Amino acid sequence: MLNDHTVERLIIYNRILKNLYKNGQKLVTSKAIAQVLSNTSAQVRRDLSSLGRKGKTGVGYDIGKLIDDIDGVLGLNRKWGLLLVGAGNLGRALFYYPGFRREGFEFRMIVDKDPRKIGKKWSGVEINSSTALRRKIRNKQIDIAVISVPADRAQEVAERVVSSGVNEIMNFAPVTLNVPEGVNVRYVDLALELENLSYQLAVRKKR
Amino acid sequence: MLNDHTVERLIIYNRILKNLYKNGQKLVTSKAIAQVLSNTSAQVRRDLSSLGRKGKTGVGYDIGKLIDDIDGVLGLNRKWGLLLVGAGNLGRALFYYPGFRREGFEFRMIVDKDPRKIGKKWSGVEINSSTALRRKIRNKQIDIAVISVPADRAQEVAERVVSSGVNEIMNFAPVTLNVPEGVNVRYVDLALELENLSYQLAVRKKR
DNA sequence: CCCTGTGAATATTTTCACAGCT
DNA sequence: AGCTGTGAAAATATTCACAGGG
Numbered sequence: 001m002l003n004d005h006t007v008e009r010l011i012i013y014n015r016i017l018k019n020l021y022k023n024g025q026k027l028v029t030s031k032a033i034a035q036v037l038s039n040t041s042a043q044v045r046r047d048l049s050s051l052g053r054k055g056k057t058g059v060g061y062d063i064g065k066l067i068d069d070i071d072g073v074l075g076l077n078r079k080w081g082l083l084l085v086g087a088g089n090l091g092r093a094l095f096y097y098p099g100f101r102r103e104g105f106e107f108r109m110i111v112d113k114d115p116r117k118i119g120k121k122w123s124g125v126e127i128n129s130s131t132a133l134r135r136k137i138r139n140k141q142i143d144i145a146v147i148s149v150p151a152d153r154a155q156e157v158a159e160r161v162v163s164s165g166v167n168e169i170m171n172f173a174p175v176t177l178n179v180p181e182g183v184n185v186r187y188v189d190l191a192l193e194l195e196n197l198s199y200q201l202a203v204r205k206k207r
Numbered sequence: 208m209l210n211d212h213t214v215e216r217l218i219i220y221n222r223i224l225k226n227l228y229k230n231g232q233k234l235v236t237s238k239a240i241a242q243v244l245s246n247t248s249a250q251v252r253r254d255l256s257s258l259g260r261k262g263k264t265g266v267g268y269d270i271g272k273l274i275d276d277i278d279g280v281l282g283l284n285r286k287w288g289l290l291l292v293g294a295g296n297l298g299r300a301l302f303y304y305p306g307f308r309r310e311g312f313e314f315r316m317i318v319d320k321d322p323r324k325i326g327k328k329w330s331g332v333e334i335n336s337s338t339a340l341r342r343k344i345r346n347k348q349i350d351i352a353v354i355s356v357p358a359d360r361a362q363e364v365a366e367r368v369v370s371s372g373v374n375e376i377m378n379f380a381p382v383t384l385n386v387p388e389g390v391n392v393r394y395v396d397l398a399l400e401l402e403n404l405s406y407q408l409a410v411r412k413k414r
Numbered sequence: 415c416c417c418t419g420t421g422a423a424t425a426t427t428t429t430c431a432c433a434g435c436t
Numbered sequence: 437a438g439c440t441g442t443g444a445a446a447a448t449a450t451t452c453a454c455a456g457g458g
Contacts, residue, residue, distance in 0.1 A: 001410060002406075003448080003449080005448095005449075005450095006449095007403060007406050008399075008403065011399050011402045011403065011406075012399070014402075015381065015399075016383075029416090029417065029418090030417075030418075031417085036383060037383070039450095040450075040451065040452095041417090041418095042420095042450075042451055042452070042453090043449095043450065043451075045417090045418060045419065045420085046419085046420085046449095046450080046451090048418095048419095049418085049419060049420075053418085053419075054418095055417075055418050055419075056417085056418075056457090056458075057416085057417060057418045057419080057456070057457040057458060058415080058416050058417045058418075058456095058457065058458050059416080059417070059418085059458075060416095060417070060418085061418090073406070073409070074402055074405055074406045074409060075405040075406060075408055075409025075410075075412070076402065076405060080405060080408065088300075089299055089300040089303045089304075090300040090304065092296055092300065093295075093296040093297040093299065093300035093301075094300075094397065096296045097296075097297065097397055097398070098357075099381050099396075099397060099398030100397070100398055100401060102398070103398050103401070103402060103405075104405075105398075105401050105405075143408060144401070144404055144408070150305075167411075168404050168407065168408055170400065170401060170404055174222065174306055176223075176243060176244070184404065184407050184408075184411075186400055186403055186404050186407075188395075188397070188400050189306075190301065190304055190306060190307070190395070191304070191306030191307055191309070191310050191312075192215075192218050192219070192222075193377065193393055193395050194307060194310070194312050194351070194377060194393075195218045195221075195281055195283065195310060196214060196215065196218065196393055197351055197375050197377055197391065197393050198281055198282040198283060198287060198310075198311075198312075199209075199214050199218075199280070199281045199282060200375065200391050200393075201282055201287065201350060201351070201375055201391075202280070202281060202282025203208060203282075204374075204391075205282070210426085210427080212427075212428095213427095236438090236439065236440090237439075237440075238439080246428095247428080247429065247430095248439090248440095249428075249429055249430070249431090249442095250427095250428065250429075252439090252440060252441065252442085253427090253428080253429090253441085253442085255440095255441095256440085256441060256442075260440085260441075261440095262439075262440050262441075263435085263436075263439085263440075264434070264435040264436060264438090264439060264440045264441080265434095265435065265436045265437075265438050265439050265440075266436070266438080266439070266440085267438095267439065267440085268440090415458100416457105416458095417456105417457095417458095418455105418456090418457085418458105419454105419455095419456095419457105420453100420454095420455095421452105421453095421454095421455100422451105422452085422453090422454105423450105423451085423452070423453095424449100424450080424451070424452085425448100425449080425450070425451085426447105426448080426449070426450085427446100427447080427448070427449085428445105428446080428447070428448085429444105429445085429446070429447080430443105430444085430445070430446080431442100431443095431444090431445095432441105432442095432443095433440105433441095433442095433443100434439105434440090434441090435438105435439090435440080435441100436437100436438095436439095436440105
């Protein structure tokens with residue numbers, strides 16, 4: 001089990017490596033990776049060493065092998081099925097976000113409570129009501145539920161999804177979800193990200 | 208200058224506090240805040256102490272005052288003007304995201320290069336081409352540029368925005384931007400967030 | 415000679431634990 | 437009695453620096 005910081009950096013290294021590979025490069029040094037991210041080469045080596053001994057002393061890392069290893073650790077060497085709950089503006093943006101499919105994340109099901117939306121299709125995936133969620137989820141092989149409903153409905157939706165057997169949630173609603181032990185929630189709060197920038201701005205203006 | 212972790216937690220405390228305040232609560236203890244986030248009360252006190260001495264010994268914190276202080280530190284006691292670059296699905300979702308306006312972030316300008324979109328309005332804000340960006344930006348009081356264009360156009364857009372005088376960027380494109388010293392970029396990478404979940408799932412499946 | 419992998423040193427962050435205020 | 441604010445200890449994370457492989 002790697003620590004969180006290492007995992008986050010591995011994800012970023014992986015993206016950088018895939019770019020280099022696409023441009024035909026086969027080898028890379030820890031220093032080169034570090035430069036892109038302006039961190040230290042020691043950090044990169046330490047992170048990569050958590051994958052086992054992979055580099056070639058005096059030469060660097062074989063990009064192709066490294067990508068395979070990182071993909072393996074991150075679980076990106078297979079497909080994951082997604083359920084989208086909430087087909088609003090944000091839901092649509094997520095559904096059509098090209099980065100997901102590219103990394104193996106596939107929306108297999110869309111749920112919304114607005115009767116005007118039910119029955120419509122996005123790229124062939126029909127928008128459903130949330131009745132009989134459990135049965136539908138089993139048929140569709142859902143690994144992760146993506147919640148993009150308003151804040152005041154997120155808790156209820158989460159409970160529903162969990163009781164239907166999904167244990168991984170990506171939550172875009174700006175509330176802390178109360179979930180049973182063993183359910184994993186990842187929060188993405190867009191306003192929170194802007195507030196971080198706001199802090200930087202506030203500090204800057206004060207100088 | 209506070210450290211990053213503290214700032215991120217302050218943002219979350221702030222949200223929790225605003226919720227409590229809305230429900231009529233006037234006082235709160237470090238322990239109560241910690242419980243919501245399942246971290247320790249010592250952590251909460253340490254974070255809050257960076258605002259100066261604010262709690263009442265033996266009693267707790269005055270929620271109203273605490274919110275004002277945190278808002279002040281984060282720069283949320285004023286409005287910030289946003290420029291949206293890229294009026295696609297993600298751009299639209301961001302524009303209409305309710306959390307931004309609530310925290311004082313206001314989209315004042317939209318730019319897109321698709322001629323079919325130019326001239327249309329979203330909630331009264333017209334979509335423009337990016338010609339004469341510098342002049343337009345000055346008139347509109349833009350503090351932060353929100354970039355939601357495809358990955359391969361992000362760098363060029365960033366350069367344009369920076370040369371027009373914007374120093375804070377929130378980048379949704381999955382690429383590292385190369386910007387001059389003094390320009391602050393905050394990255395939000397949706398795929399990256401999912402990859403974190405994927406790692407958790409991968410670890411789980413292996414057990 | 416150049417770059418990895420890693421012990422050891424350093425720096426940073428979190429937690430403990432308690433004096434002191436109300 | 438209850439809770440804050442904070443030194444000091446503990447835990448984590450990062451960087452240094454160098455032995456060793458190619």
